[in-house]
Amino acid sequence: MRMVDLIEKKRDGHVLTKEEIHFIIEGYTNKIIPDYQMSSMLMAIYFNGMNDLEATELTLAMLNSGETINLDVIEGIKVDKHSTGGVGDKTTLVLGPLVASCNAKVAKLSGRGLGHTGGTLDKLESIPGLSIDIEIEDFINQVNDIGIAVAGQTANLTPADKLLYALRDVTGTVPSIPLIASSIMSKKLASGSDVIVLDVKIGEGAFMKTLEDAKALSHLMVKIGTNVGKKVVAFITDMGEPLGYAIGNKLEVVEAINSLKGEGPSDLHKLVVEISAYMVYKANITKTLEEAKLLVEEKITNKEAYEKQMEFIKRQGGVLPDLEDFINVKEIIEVKAQESGYVKQIHALQIGLAAMKLGAGRATKEDIIDPDVGILLNKKVGDQVEKGETLAYLYNNLENIDSIIKETLESFVITKEVVEKKNIIFDIIT
Amino acid sequence: MRMVDLIEKKRDGHVLTKEEIHFIIEGYTNKIIPDYQMSSMLMAIYFNGMNDLEATELTLAMLNSGETINLDVIEGIKVDKHSTGGVGDKTTLVLGPLVASCNAKVAKLSGRGLGHTGGTLDKLESIPGLSIDIEIEDFINQVNDIGIAVAGQTANLTPADKLLYALRDVTGTVPSIPLIASSIMSKKLASGSDVIVLDVKIGEGAFMKTLEDAKALSHLMVKIGTNVGKKVVAFITDMGEPLGYAIGNKLEVVEAINSLKGEGPSDLHKLVVEISAYMVYKANITKTLEEAKLLVEEKITNKEAYEKQMEFIKRQGGVLPDLEDFINVKEIIEVKAQESGYVKQIHALQIGLAAMKLGAGRATKEDIIDPDVGILLNKKVGDQVEKGETLAYLYNNLENIDSIIKETLESFVITKEVVEKKNIIFDIIT
Numbered sequence: 001m002r003m004v005d006l007i008e009k010k011r012d013g014h015v016l017t018k019e020e021i022h023f024i025i026e027g028y029t030n031k032i033i034p035d036y037q038m039s040s041m042l043m044a045i046y047f048n049g050m051n052d053l054e055a056t057e058l059t060l061a062m063l064n065s066g067e068t069i070n071l072d073v074i075e076g077i078k079v080d081k082h083s084t085g086g087v088g089d090k091t092t093l094v095l096g097p098l099v100a101s102c103n104a105k106v107a108k109l110s111g112r113g114l115g116h117t118g119g120t121l122d123k124l125e126s127i128p129g130l131s132i133d134i135e136i137e138d139f140i141n142q143v144n145d146i147g148i149a150v151a152g153q154t155a156n157l158t159p160a161d162k163l164l165y166a167l168r169d170v171t172g173t174v175p176s177i178p179l180i181a182s183s184i185m186s187k188k189l190a191s192g193s194d195v196i197v198l199d200v201k202i203g204e205g206a207f208m209k210t211l212e213d214a215k216a217l218s219h220l221m222v223k224i225g226t227n228v229g230k231k232v233v234a235f236i237t238d239m240g241e242p243l244g245y246a247i248g249n250k251l252e253v254v255e256a257i258n259s260l261k262g263e264g265p266s267d268l269h270k271l272v273v274e275i276s277a278y279m280v281y282k283a284n285i286t287k288t289l290e291e292a293k294l295l296v297e298e299k300i301t302n303k304e305a306y307e308k309q310m311e312f313i314k315r316q317g318g319v320l321p322d323l324e325d326f327i328n329v330k331e332i333i334e335v336k337a338q339e340s341g342y343v344k345q346i347h348a349l350q351i352g353l354a355a356m357k358l359g360a361g362r363a364t365k366e367d368i369i370d371p372d373v374g375i376l377l378n379k380k381v382g383d384q385v386e387k388g389e390t391l392a393y394l395y396n397n398l399e400n401i402d403s404i405i406k407e408t409l410e411s412f413v414i415t416k417e418v419v420e421k422k423n424i425i426f427d428i429i430t
Numbered sequence: 431m432r433m434v435d436l437i438e439k440k441r442d443g444h445v446l447t448k449e450e451i452h453f454i455i456e457g458y459t460n461k462i463i464p465d466y467q468m469s470s471m472l473m474a475i476y477f478n479g480m481n482d483l484e485a486t487e488l489t490l491a492m493l494n495s496g497e498t499i500n501l502d503v504i505e506g507i508k509v510d511k512h513s514t515g516g517v518g519d520k521t522t523l524v525l526g527p528l529v530a531s532c533n534a535k536v537a538k539l540s541g542r543g544l545g546h547t548g549g550t551l552d553k554l555e556s557i558p559g560l561s562i563d564i565e566i567e568d569f570i571n572q573v574n575d576i577g578i579a580v581a582g583q584t585a586n587l588t589p590a591d592k593l594l595y596a597l598r599d600v601t602g603t604v605p606s607i608p609l610i611a612s613s614i615m616s617k618k619l620a621s622g623s624d625v626i627v628l629d630v631k632i633g634e635g636a637f638m639k640t641l642e643d644a645k646a647l648s649h650l651m652v653k654i655g656t657n658v659g660k661k662v663v664a665f666i667t668d669m670g671e672p673l674g675y676a677i678g679n680k681l682e683v684v685e686a687i688n689s690l691k692g693e694g695p696s697d698l699h700k701l702v703v704e705i706s707a708y709m710v711y712k713a714n715i716t717k718t719l720e721e722a723k724l725l726v727e728e729k730i731t732n733k734e735a736y737e738k739q740m741e742f743i744k745r746q747g748g749v750l751p752d753l754e755d756f757i758n759v760k761e762i763i764e765v766k767a768q769e770s771g772y773v774k775q776i777h778a779l780q781i782g783l784a785a786m787k788l789g790a791g792r793a794t795k796e797d798i799i800d801p802d803v804g805i806l807l808n809k810k811v812g813d814q815v816e817k818g819e820t821l822a823y824l825y826n827n828l829e830n831i832d833s834i835i836k837e838t839l840e841s842f843v844i845t846k847e848v849v850e851k852k853n854i855i856f857d858i859i860t
Contacts, residue, residue: 007602011476035466040601043473046441171470172437 003027003037010044018057025061029160035167042164042173050178052223058178059224062186065160069136071107071192074143077283079104080193081275082184084208085117086201087352088242092120092150093256094268095276097309100147101299102276102292104283107143109153109191116352118249118361121152123256126249126371130318148312157190177213181220189228195282196225197275198234202426204349206239211426218429231282235275236427241346241381243424244268248360248374248395250327257323260306267380267424273297274425329372333394333401335408340387343379345413351375351392354407358396373397375408382421385414433457433467440474448487455491459590465597472594472603480608482653488608489654492616495590499566501537501622504573507713509534510623511705512614514638515547516631517782518672522550522580523686524694524702525709527739530577531729532706532722534713537573539583539621546782548679548791551582553686556679556801560748578742587620607643611650619658625712626655627705628664632856634779636669641856648859661712665705666857671776671811673854674698678790678804678825680757687753690736697810697854703727704855759802763824763831765838770817773809775843781805781822784837788826803827805838812851815844 001023010016016024024041027033050058071078079099083089092110100106110132112119121132134142134151142149161183168174188196198221200214201207208214218234225232244265246255258264259272273296281292299305313320320326355361359370376393379385391412394405431453440446446454454471457463480488501508509529513519522540530536540562542549551562564572564581572579591613598604618626628651630644631637638644648664655662674695676685688694689702703726711722729735743750750756785791789800806823809815821842824835 004600004602011473011602035464036469036597037601039466040469040473040603043441043470043477044602047473047477167466170434171467172434172441172474173470 003033003041007037007041007044010041010048013048015051016054021054021057022061022064025058025065025160029065029163038164039167039171039173042168042171042176042179045179046173046176049176052220052227055178055182055220056224056227058182059185059189060228062158062160062164062182063189066158066190067155068157068190069109069155069192071140073140074105074107076103076105077195078107078193079195079197079279079283080106080108080188080191081197081199081279082188083199084184084201084206086206086239086243087116087348087355088244088247088252089118089201090123090244090246090252090256091199091268091272091275093123093253094259094264094272095279096148096150097260097312098272098276098296098299098305099279099283100312101305101308102280102295103147103285104195104280105143106148107139107191107193108148108150110150111153112362115363116349116356116361118247118252120150122369122371123249123252124150124316124318126253127313127318127320130313130316132316134316142315146308146311146315148308150316158186161186177217177220180207181217181224185221185224189230195231195279197279197282198232199275200234200236201239202236203238203240204347206348211236215427215429218427222429233278233282234429235271235425236429237271238422238424238426239348240422242348242351242377243271245377245380246374247352247355247377248358249369249371251374251376251395254323254326257306257309260300260309261303262300265380271424274428278428327372327395329395330397333396333405334390335392335394335405337385337387337389337391337412337414338409339414341385341414341416342419343381343383343385343412344415344419346377346381347411347413350407351411354404354411357404358394358398358401370397379412382419433463433471437467437471437474440471440478443478445481446484451484451487452491452494455488455495455590459495459593468594469597469601469603472598472601472606472609475609476603476606479606482650482657485608485612485650486654486657488612489615489619490658492588492590492594492612493619496588496620497585498587498620499539499585499622501570503570504535504537506533506535507625508537508623509625509627509709509713510536510538510618510621511627511629511709512618513629514614514631514636516636516669516673517546517778517785518674518677518682519547519631520553520674520676520682520686521629521698521702521705523553523683524689524698525706526578526580527690527742528702528706528726528729528735529709530742531735531738532710532725533577533715534625534710535573536578537569537621537623538578538580540580541583542792545793546779546786546791548677548682550580552799552801553679553682554580554746554748556683557743557748557750560743560746562746564746572745576738576741576745578738580746588616591616607647607650610637611647611654615651615654619660625661625709627709627712628662629705630664630666631669632666633668633670634777636778641666645857645859648857652859663708663712664859665701665855666859667701668852668854668856669778670852672778672781672807673701675807675810676804677782677785677807678788679799679801681804681806681825684753684756687736687739690730690739691733692730695810701854704858708858757802757825759825760827763826763835764820765822765824765835767815767817767819767821767842767844768839769844771815771844771846772849773811773813773815773842774845774849776807776811777841777843780837781841784834784841787834788824788828788831800827809842812849
């Protein structure tokens with residue numbers, strides 16, 4: 001088998017076989033196939049796509065390139081959730097304890113944030129004492145004991161995906177649906193859960209820009225999961241504005257805690273309940289999806305989910321002070337509306353970058369995060385606003401942030417017409 | 431400027447600017463842009479193409495990457511001809527002396543053959559004593575003295591093209607019309623002639639497989655030439671069967687000599703007269719194309735072209751024996767028809783490879799050619815043939831060539847129906 005023949009085959013619109021796809025990924029991982037052949041193959045895939053069987057084999061080939069986590073010793077059905085990344089996305093912090101309190105098993109390996117999107121690990125580490133460096137044995141014991149553990153990924157999972165992603169990043173081949181789908185799914189499969197719920201975000205603050213692309217990606221990921229015997233559900237959700245009100249690590253932890261007390265923002269609550277219900281239902285804990293929704297709501301109302309969250313934080317070493325003393329910044333700056341009207345849009349990408357510049361996120365992998373800073377919205381899309389009213393609070397420790405204030409203000413689009421609130425969930429693909 | 435942005439620009443179907451194209455080619459030649467970015471760019475160009483201005487800038491950028499030959503000290507208009515390569519293509523050996531005898535200046539840098547197509551240099555070197563290693567000064571003097579010189583390319587012309595071609599060869603990006611056009615045109619422009627006639631061959635023995643592709647390539651090359659102030663004509667000609675009867679170095683030299691005596695095959699004669707007439711006309715030697723045709727025919731009839739050919743061979747050191755003593759092989763094997771009928775097809779690729787296996791061509795660059803061997807057709811497409819009649823003669827010096835005999839026989843498609851002879855020239859693009 002010669003790589004150049006396989007490039008030409010894909011270039012000419014033909015379907016690659018299982019053997020050919022494994023030959024490509026093994027050869028590339030073992031440095032037998034050079035970068036320059038792989039990158040032209042990736043561009044050919046960008047243009048001609050892959051069918052779901054090809055994407056499944058690509059996923060399996062990347063899965064086979066490294067270690068996998070065996071969760072078999074955990075009793076019960078293991079559930080996992082993956083978000084394609086958004087601004088203010090603290091969903092995992094809420095639904096993890098929530099589904100664990102419903103008796104599903106959450107063994108979650110999570111990542112750090114880069115650019116305008118935050119990472120679950122960074123948010124958790126903003127809690128004093130909390131550690132995400134857990135040995136695999138302790139990780140499994142913790143899930144068996146309390147139903148939930150969240151750790152950083154240390155095992156050499158899917159090295160082929162890491163190599164491919166680095167190459168795609170510099171060769172204009174990132175936005176290819178089969179490449180994105182197999183990248184996400186290989187990592188999720190390597191993490192070993194039985195039920196995988198995907199949160200595919202769309203909008204300018206997200207990876208997918210259109211509903212059409214998000215649907216295609218979702219269908220393909222569900223198909224790949226089904227092909228390998230997993231239960232997969234994909235939510236397509238709005239990232240036109242940030243999720244909830246909080247952007248920044250401690251701010252988001254507080255919002256997540258409030259949410260589990262039943263005092264969170266309505267968009268976050270709705271999203272968490274819907275996703276959690278699917279996780280619980282797919283984990284065979286309830287007979288119907290409706291029952292799962294009732295169970296999830298009950299766990300919030302009776303505070304069991306909140307208690308599970310506290311148990312989880314404590315178990316991983318976290319010592320949470322009173323929430324009033326949790327966040328400490330030099331100043332809180334109010335960004336005020338310059339005109340009256342209705343909030344038509346909050347540019348998620350722009351405000352996410354503003355929060356990053358305050359120190360809440362990383363521009364490069366080496367940057368150090370300030371856990372206390374960030375942006376707390378005071379208005380969401382659809383809200384009425386008077387001139388002079390506060391649109392957002394900047395939790396700040398820096399000097400000279402005039403440009404960040406300006407960018408925050410400019411993230412808000414105010415219109416004279418009444419604006420209806422959007423439904424946060426656009427579609428659910430099962 | 432970042433290469434990844436330019437890859438994405440081309441990937442998304444936008445037009446690259448002059449500055450961007452020169453940035454890419456300079457960066458790649460200077461090894462600042464890595465192979466893996468260039469190959470994904472090439473694949474993006476394969477899919478999204480280039481307009482004629484982009485292709486012109488690509489040609490100029492490749493031209494600028496190395497040395498160029500300055501032919502200004504040669505008096506008169508310099509004419510050049512390029513064939514995209516075919517089986518039995520000895521056109522240069524015939525039309526070079528022919529147009530020189532009409533007083534056009536032929537300063538030709540030529541190449542060696544690889545695979546199933548032969549190279550002009552290999553054919554010339556089959557003449558005892560003839561050297562194609564000529565210093566540039568002698569080369570120019572020779573053109574000024576006798577109107578024609580053919581030499582091997584020693585200067586560092588278009589190094590960017592050489593790098594790109596090597597990369598395209600292993601990344602499935604060879605068959606892209608703007609990439610082919612700029613590769614050919616950059617080399618032709620570097621060689622310094624004023625008039626360039628291109629012979630774009632189509633058919634299974636040729637690079638272009640369809641008339642549509644050949645037309646697109648021809649139009650683009652003419653446009654590039656015009657954009658930079660050259661006179662360019664492209665012929666689209668048949669490579670469905672070999673050109674003439676001879677395939678193999680000395681066999682082709684003999685056929686070329688006979689052709690200049692007016693005793694050559696009709697397809698070769700027609701092609702040579704038409705191309706030569708355009709070269710003479712575009713060199714302003716005649717006022718009309720019709721006059722050019724008459725002049726060319728006259729130079730064949732009055733043997734001036736033949737005499738020019740002898741002068742050219744002698745000037746480059748060649749000592750031509752009597753043609754009867756020129757070719758020496760161990761045996762001449764007759765390949766005979768197994769059925770009666772009409773020759774419908776002679777697979778040019780297959781019979782070209784058979785000749786290569788006899789030793790007339792190179793499978794790899796390191797192979798050594800046997801100048802005496804080859805295949806002499808006895809029948810051409812449209813000819814009637816009786817069972818047992820000779821289809822072709824194999825001039826052979828090898829042992830055990832049963833498989834080559836079989837392949838030669840199988841190159842011929844015999845049918846019961848009468849077959850019309852095709853016109854060798856499909857189109858002329860000016």
